[in-house]
Amino acid sequence: MDVSHLLDELNEPQREAVAGSDGHVLVLAGAGSGKTRVLVHRLAWLIQVEHVSPLSVLAVTFTNKAAGEMRERTGKLLQVSTRPLWIGTFHGIAHRLLRMHWKEAALPETFQILDSEDQQRLLRRIIREEGMDEAHWPARQAQWFINARKDEGERPQNIEHFDHPVTSTWVHVYQRYQDYCNRGGLVDFAELLLRAHELWLEQPTVLDHYRKRLQHLLIDEFQDTNAIQYAWLRMLAGDSGRVFVVGDDDQSIYGWRGAKVENVQHFLNDFPDVRTVRLEQNYRSTGNILDAANALIAHNEGRMGKKLWTADPAGKPIQLYAAFNEQDEARFVVEQIDQWLDEGRRADDCAILYRTTAQSRLFEEYLLRASIPYRVYGGQRFFERTEVKDALAYLRLLHNPNDDAAMERVINKPVRAIGEKTISLIRIQARESNLTLWQAAGECVSQGIFATRAGSAVSGFIKLIEGMRERMQDWTLGNQMQGVIDESNLVAHYEKEPRERMETRIENLRELATAADAFILPHEDADAGLTELQSFLSHAALEAGETQGESWDDCVQLMTLHSAKGLEFPMVFLAGMEDGLFPHQRSLEDSGGRLEEERRLCYVGMTRAREQLFISYAEIRRMFGSQNHCRPSRFIGEMPSELLQEIRPRMATSRPYVAAQPVSSAGFSGQDWPFQLGQVVLHPKFGEGTVLAFEGSGEHTRVHINFHDAGAKWLVMAYAKLQAR
DNA sequence: TCCATTGACGTTTTT
DNA sequence: CGTCAATGGA
Numbered sequence: 001m002d003v004s005h006l007l008d009e010l011n012e013p014q015r016e017a018v019a020g021s022d023g024h025v026l027v028l029a030g031a032g033s034g035k036t037r038v039l040v041h042r043l044a045w046l047i048q049v050e051h052v053s054p055l056s057v058l059a060v061t062f063t064n065k066a067a068g069e070m071r072e073r074t075g076k077l078l079q080v081s082t083r084p085l086w087i088g089t090f091h092g093i094a095h096r097l098l099r100m101h102w103k104e105a106a107l108p109e110t111f112q113i114l115d116s117e118d119q120q121r122l123l124r125r126i127i128r129e130e131g132m133d134e135a136h137w138p139a140r141q142a143q144w145f146i147n148a149r150k151d152e153g154e155r156p157q158n159i160e161h162f163d164h165p166v167t168s169t170w171v172h173v174y175q176r177y178q179d180y181c182n183r184g185g186l187v188d189f190a191e192l193l194l195r196a197h198e199l200w201l202e203q204p205t206v207l208d209h210y211r212k213r214l215q216h217l218l219i220d221e222f223q224d225t226n227a228i229q230y231a232w233l234r235m236l237a238g239d240s241g242r243v244f245v246v247g248d249d250d251q252s253i254y255g256w257r258g259a260k261v262e263n264v265q266h267f268l269n270d271f272p273d274v275r276t277v278r279l280e281q282n283y284r285s286t287g288n289i290l291d292a293a294n295a296l297i298a299h300n301e302g303r304m305g306k307k308l309w310t311a312d313p314a315g316k317p318i319q320l321y322a323a324f325n326e327q328d329e330a331r332f333v334v335e336q337i338d339q340w341l342d343e344g345r346r347a348d349d350c351a352i353l354y355r356t357t358a359q360s361r362l363f364e365e366y367l368l369r370a371s372i373p374y375r376v377y378g379g380q381r382f383f384e385r386t387e388v389k390d391a392l393a394y395l396r397l398l399h400n401p402n403d404d405a406a407m408e409r410v411i412n413k414p415v416r417a418i419g420e421k422t423i424s425l426i427r428i429q430a431r432e433s434n435l436t437l438w439q440a441a442g443e444c445v446s447q448g449i450f451a452t453r454a455g456s457a458v459s460g461f462i463k464l465i466e467g468m469r470e471r472m473q474d475w476t477l478g479n480q481m482q483g484v485i486d487e488s489n490l491v492a493h494y495e496k497e498p499r500e501r502m503e504t505r506i507e508n509l510r511e512l513a514t515a516a517d518a519f520i521l522p523h524e525d526a527d528a529g530l531t532e533l534q535s536f537l538s539h540a541a542l543e544a545g546e547t548q549g550e551s552w553d554d555c556v557q558l559m560t561l562h563s564a565k566g567l568e569f570p571m572v573f574l575a576g577m578e579d580g581l582f583p584h585q586r587s588l589e590d591s592g593g594r595l596e597e598e599r600r601l602c603y604v605g606m607t608r609a610r611e612q613l614f615i616s617y618a619e620i621r622r623m624f625g626s627q628n629h630c631r632p633s634r635f636i637g638e639m640p641s642e643l644l645q646e647i648r649p650r651m652a653t654s655r656p657y658v659a660a661q662p663v664s665s666a667g668f669s670g671q672d673w674p675f676q677l678g679q680v681v682l683h684p685k686f687g688e689g690t691v692l693a694f695e696g697s698g699e700h701t702r703v704h705i706n707f708h709d710a711g712a713k714w715l716v717m718a719y720a721k722l723q724a725r
Numbered sequence: 726t727c728c729a730t731t732g733a734c735g736t737t738t739t740t
Numbered sequence: 741c742g743t744c745a746a747t748g749g750a
Contacts, residue, residue, distance in 0.1 A: 063739065091740045189740045256737065356736055415726075542740060562737050584736055624735065625741040
């Protein structure tokens with residue numbers, strides 16, 4: 001068979017990765033070096049050249065998007081159905097295993113996935129029930145503790161706390177939480193992975209089966225794996241599985257959520273004769289951008305070592321803009337985009353990247369004002385919306401009435417006279433008799449614990465759910481969804497909200513019904529023995545839907561640096577490059593390698609750019625209500641200055657206060673101010689400084705001056721003895 | 726039960 | 741400065 005198409009379009013190291021080994025392979029794939037291509041070609045190589053059965057291949061990614069892309073590209077390359085291939089996210093694959101082996105994993109067949117919101121609500125409830133002070137023991141922190149423990153593969157009983165009061169309290173909460181989950185058949189995201197690992201540990205027959213079957217393991221973004229994912233993988237590989245991992249230690253930016261770059265090193269130690277291949281030729285960015293990125297990342301220690309290069313020209317220098325303040329920064333960025341558009345280029349070629357989500361607001365404002373369409377990544381997703389989750393909770397309850405999270409959510413939604421008091425009676429009953437809320441509610445009714453009115457309300461709710469279940473048993477999924485929406489009368493609950501809000505909620509419910517109606521049971525879920533309903537509910541949890549509409553509308557892309565990973569744009573703005581913001585203050589405070597992760601984040605951001613990279617920082621930024629005088633990010637100083645071209649603001653037009661508010665209202669008109677914005681003045685005590693802004697009028701006029709030594713200060717004009725310089 | 730006011734707090738996010 | 745959640749009065 002002619003296999004030249006698998007290698008022809010690859011460069012030398014890529015070929016080596018794809019075809020060069022019959023053992024384990026570690027591919028250190030730099031940004032833009034054709035990582036996905038290598039993965040896909042390797043997969044095709046295994047099947048077409050080594051004649052490996054598609055059934056023996058497992059390819060794992062982190063996001064659904066990456067999994068989908070891999071499946072699609074593999075299908076195109078192979079020209080055969082990719083159906084038998086196991087390609088999925090860690091969570092998706094773990095979920096599938098648990099569905100197929102729910103008995104061995106000690107789960108009820110109807111188990112449900114708990115998303116992080118459900119998890120937090122449940123924890124809040126437990127913390128309250130335990131009589132703990134929520135201010136001292138926030139649910140968020142419990143969630144963090146439990147997930148971190150699970151990510152490390154730890155159960156309450158194997159956490160050592162040596163009478164450490166804080167830890168032992170959280171361990172207790174972990175235990176209680178796990179009891180609830182087990183009773184109700186609820187599995188959170190971290191639990192999916194942990195259970196899947198325990199399945200290997202406790203069921204040697206199951207493990208053995210998969211070891212024999214899945215001989216070829218391919219893992220994407222290996223630097224992002226956490227401890228439990230690595231352990232799971234290592235067990236599955238055993239002594240005979242061949243493992244092909246692709247990753248980049250320089251792009252490890254998720255250490256804060258448990259990812260372990262060390263796994264790359266562990267892989268080299270734990271698996272024999274690993275062949276390491278470096279992909280360093282970059283097909284994305286200009287030479288200047290790569291040189292600057294290389295120079296920056298060279299400041300990190302303990303790297304595996306990698307230097308990106310390109311056969312393409314050096315391109316334009318990186319543009320550096322020292323904005324006056326954050327408004328000026330936004331103004332500048334939007335102005336540049338406007339020019340780009342004037343040159344006939346596309347808006348979706350431009351991306352504005354920032355460190356914190358809050359930074360998007362100003363850019364949105366200025367883009368709106370300039371009538372440039374934009375799209376912000378990372379908002380709330382479809383299946384995370386309140387109304388969607390409410391309706392799904394009813395559906396879940398039909399499917400599994402012991403789902404406490406669902407029960408809690410809808411028992412009084414819309415209001416049906418089951419108030420806090422009644423619910424707490426049910427909770428007490430549940431707790432005392434180790435029952436789920438549903439069971440406890442039934443108990444309370446039959447024991448006549450409630451007052452008459454509450455009792456009839458609760459039994460009414462039980463009848464509602466049971467009635468729906470009986471009636472809808474044989475309905476299609478779409479009809480069930482619509483039926484649940486109608487009969488639950490959820491709409492009544494939203495009617496009390498503002499009109500516009502209510503309308504979008506109803507619209508979303510309509511969309512949900514349509515989605516259920518259009519849902520087709522995927523092959524892999526059918527193979528795993530899932531019903532249509534189970535599959536639909538799992539999809540809602542595991543792939544909460546696109547962050548927003550598709551990118552078909554030609555929009556400027558706004559996102560955090562984290563969500564930019566894996567993407568590329570002709571024109572990129574790295575905004576807010578100030579010490580304290582990026583690198584973030586919190587990473588400067590503790591020394592646990594956090595700064596290096598920030599640097600990697602900066603490296604990721606820079607290497608998103610294909611043609612043009614802009615870096616901007618504000619000299620003054622309003623944070624938490626107070627003005628901050630900022631230093632440019634230390635990362636800027638770590639880039640070779642000859643690659644940076646500073647853009648000098650044009651003094652006359654770039655002052656935002658002049659532009660934004662022509663101050664005709666005040667006693668001082670623009671011309672009457674004794675000084676100009678941007679002018680350097682001398683203060684008897686603070687020395688030289690630059691005039692930033694004026695405020696107020698007449699004798700109350702205050703002036704904001706950025707003193708070169710003393711920092712920025714507001715002074716009352718009448719008292720400040722200022723001299724022009 | 727609802728809305729409004731007050732108060733604390735303030736990275737990064739996928740599954 | 742803004743947001744979100746918790747609290748308390750009507």
